[in-house]
Every structure is written in C-alpha cells, then in structure tokens.
Amino acid sequence: MSAISITGESTEMYLKSIVELEMLTAPPVAISHLAQRLGVSSPSVLEMVKRLAVQNLVTHTPYKGVSLTERGRRRAMAVLRRHRLWERFLVDALHLPWETVHDYACQLEHATAPAVTDALAAFLGNPTACPHGNPIPDAVGDVQPSVAVPLLELPVGQSARLAHIIYEEAILLEYLARRGLVPGARLMLEDIAPYQGPLMVRVDGSEHPAALGREIAARVFVLPD
Amino acid sequence: MSAISITGESTEMYLKSIVELEMLTAPPVAISHLAQRLGVSSPSVLEMVKRLAVQNLVTHTPYKGVSLTERGRRRAMAVLRRHRLWERFLVDALHLPWETVHDYACQLEHATAPAVTDALAAFLGNPTACPHGNPIPDAVGDVQPSVAVPLLELPVGQSARLAHIIYEEAILLEYLARRGLVPGARLMLEDIAPYQGPLMVRVDGSEHPAALGREIAARVFVLPD
DNA sequence: AAAGATAATTAGGATACCCTAATTTAAGGA
DNA sequence: TCCTTAAATTAGGGTATCCTAATTATCTTT
The missing domain is CATH 1.10.10.10 (Winged helix-like DNA-binding domain superfamily/Winged helix DNA-binding domain)
Incomplete structure (x- = not known):
C-alpha cells in the first residue's frame, strides 16, 4: 500500500x-x-x-x-525461475559453495524485477538447469518435464545417474555431497531395507555404500541407464 | 519471528x-x-x-x-554498500541503463546476505564508487569522505567536474543525463537567478546551458578545478 | 456402524506496519 | 512578551501475518 x-x-x-x-x-x-x-x-x-x-x-x-490456478502457477514458475537463475549466478559468477546458495537465492528471488531477471538470464547464457540439476523455467514459465525418477523407485541392482535434487536445504545438500551424491554422479541401488528402513546406494568413486533414509531418497531423482 | x-x-x-x-x-x-x-x-x-x-x-x-547511533550507522552503511554494489553489477555486468538501476538496487539491497555481499564485491573488483559517483563503503562501513561541494555552492564562473549525484531516483537521473550531467562531466556555473530561481549551468559538449532548480542543484556534487 | 485418530477449521489474540484527525509544543515575529 | 504557525505528538483505527486452544470433519479401523 x-x-x-x-x-x-x-x-x-x-x-x-x-x-x-x-x-x-x-x-x-x-x-x-x-x-x-x-x-x-x-x-x-x-x-x-x-x-x-x-x-x-x-x-x-x-x-x-x-x-x-493457471495464474498461480505462472507466478510460482516466475519465482522458481528467479530462484534458479540466482543459484547459477551465485555458483558460477560468485563462486559460492554449491550447498549454500539455496538460502541466499530464497532471499534474492523476491527482490528481482522482470528486467533484472531477463538480463541475468542473458548474462548467464540462458542456462537450463540450476546447480542442483533442477530445470529453469523459461521466460513464459514453461519447463521441459523431467523424465528422472525418484531414487526410491529405482529397482535394486539398477545403475543410474543422479539428475536432480529437490527441496535444496543446505543440510541435505551437504549430507549428500559428502557422499558423492551430486548431479551427474553415477550410482547403483544395492539394497532396500524393509519397513521404513534405509536404501543402500553405491556411488561411483566412494569407498562405502551410502545409507539414505526414505525421506531423503524421495528427493533425489535419477536417470536409469 | x-x-x-x-x-x-x-x-x-x-x-x-x-x-x-x-x-x-x-x-x-x-x-x-x-x-x-x-x-x-x-x-x-x-x-x-x-x-x-x-x-x-x-x-x-x-x-x-x-x-x-553507532550501531545504526553501521547497519545503514551496510545497506548503502549493498545498494551501490548492486548498482555496479546491474550496470557493469547486466548492462542495464544507468538511470534505471537505482530502483532495482533498492529491492536487492535488503535481500543480500553478508557472504553474498563480499563475493559480489570481489566479483566486481572491489569498486569504490557506484555508477552515480557515490562512494561504496568498505566491508567495515567506512567511506572516504568526499571533498565535492553541492552545485548550489559553486561560485558563478567557476568551472568544475561533476563528482556524484545523491538521491538517485530514475526521473532525476534521466533529466540530468539528457542534459549531459553525468559523473565526470565538465561544467561551469553561468548564473544564479535570485530568490528560488534556477541555476544556469553550461555543460561541456552541450549546445545550450541547462536550467536547474535549487532542489536539484543541491543533489549534484562537483569538484571545482 | 461406531469409535478413535488425524487433519481442518473456527475463535480469539498479538505485533508490525500503515493512516487520518485532533491536540500539543516550540520557535519566531509583532 | 504574546501570538501565530509549523512541526511533533497522541488518539483511535485498519490490514497482513503470525500464534494457541478449542471444535468439527473426515477417514480408518474394529
């Protein structure tokens, strides 16, 4: 007002x-x-x-x-676009650590006028994905749908490549990164414990398989080979 | 909360x-x-x-x-620093027009964490002035004091160089830019009308002298030769 | 189908901003 | 010194956003 x-x-x-x-x-x-x-x-x-x-x-x-609603979806996509562009900027230009940029982008995304958003996208070379692998909506709010599946749904024994991680809190990302789980990483699901037990994931280049809770595994999306 | x-x-x-x-x-x-x-x-x-x-x-x-208070001044300086750094970024990296960036920076300045501010400053090469000529406070909030004087106080007949413009609203900046009044411009005060009348300013490279109201002239700072 | 559990909703409040209209204070000229 | 005027303050409201506690609806389970 x-x-x-x-x-x-x-x-x-x-x-x-x-x-x-x-x-x-x-x-x-x-x-x-x-x-x-x-x-x-x-x-x-x-x-x-x-x-x-x-x-x-x-x-x-x-x-x-x-x-x-359609109107609401468009507005939401605009926010997502700004968020992911800022994440790219913070990583690519400012060289801030991968796991920390989500929170900073959460602040910047609400303070960015359309002209700034477009100029930022151009400056970054119109990237199509944020550092966590999530697609960046275009200027009209369209995203190409991902064909990746949640790690939770990967069949045991199936090898795959990590596509993207959603809900990018710093804590989660640090936890995953320490286990080699970053976008592009090769991995294989070794075992799933019954009930709400963990998933055992073998990550290429890691010594030991990583144990991931289901809450976490639902946020990690992979592309099976 | x-x-x-x-x-x-x-x-x-x-x-x-x-x-x-x-x-x-x-x-x-x-x-x-x-x-x-x-x-x-x-x-x-x-x-x-x-x-x-x-x-x-x-x-x-x-x-x-x-x-x-001292505490308040420090906080204020931090805002000013962020504001002016963003202005530099918007002009230097995103190539947005000089007169428009103030308003965008007003939004971004409140959404910038300290780590982002410092990384941004480094990315820009630790600039010392914003595009409007105002000094950028350093990380502890210190600014080198300006020796520039308000155009209003420049003696008639004295030539000078435009140092900086404060209160950087887009309207004012456009108005000044159209008359060649940008930081670095050479100028001379030709005349001052009595009462609250305008100042007549001759700008190097302009055909006609520009008439500036006193409100405006108080915001334009110059370095006499 | 009734009971118990869970989620949604209503009721009743708080705070940080913002506003207009009325009143009080301070400051300068007759 | 007194009076006028402009600025500051108080009084009384409004909205957006948040909360806890109490109630009601829905769903699940026996």
Missing part, C-alpha cells in the same frame, strides 16, 4: 511451496504439508490460502487442500 | 534514509523530512523511530529529531 510495504513476499513464498509440493504429491496439497514446509501453523496457512484464493491464485477445497 | 516474516526490511529502509538525510543537513533529522522521503505519514515515522530507538539504532530527541 505504501512506498515501504513489502510487495507480496509472503504470497510468492506460498506459491513456490505449493508448486514444489504439487511436484512431489498429486494435487491438491494438504494444508498441513504446506504448514510443515513453511514452518508456520495450519491456521495461519489456511488464512493465507483464503487470501490467495480471493486473488485467484489458488483453489481451496475445504477439508481437501489447495491447488494452483 | 517465523520462517516467513520479513527480516527488518522496513528497518533498513529507515536507517538508509536517515543516513542519507544526515549527509545533507546536519543531524538530528526531522521526523517530517523522513516522512517526506519515505512517502509515509509523520505519525507512522514517529512510531517506527520509537521502535528503532528501543533497538538502539537511533536516538530520538522529542520535538527535535532523530540521529543514528
């Missing part, structure tokens, strides 16, 4: 989280999942979701969940 | 405005001046100033005005 007020930063954070969750689980996205992802209470999320619904950015089905 | 909330963006905008106003007029800064600069009502400014005072960022003397 004024020169000072923040221009829909919350809105963008919600839209981004929704689009990310829609990629993992089929829409609609549960209020509680959003709440967990954003670190905010369910009533707060519900309230915000209602505000987003009024603006025609999401559809809320009571007791079911939220899905993005 | 939460993962979503905005981390003191307002705070930084206030501190930045205060430091800028302190450079023009002697401290303390009047509440009404701040209000005008920020485009916000006086009661709002007063309220915010009280919040800043509680955090030991400013000192408020009732009915007198505001001054930055």
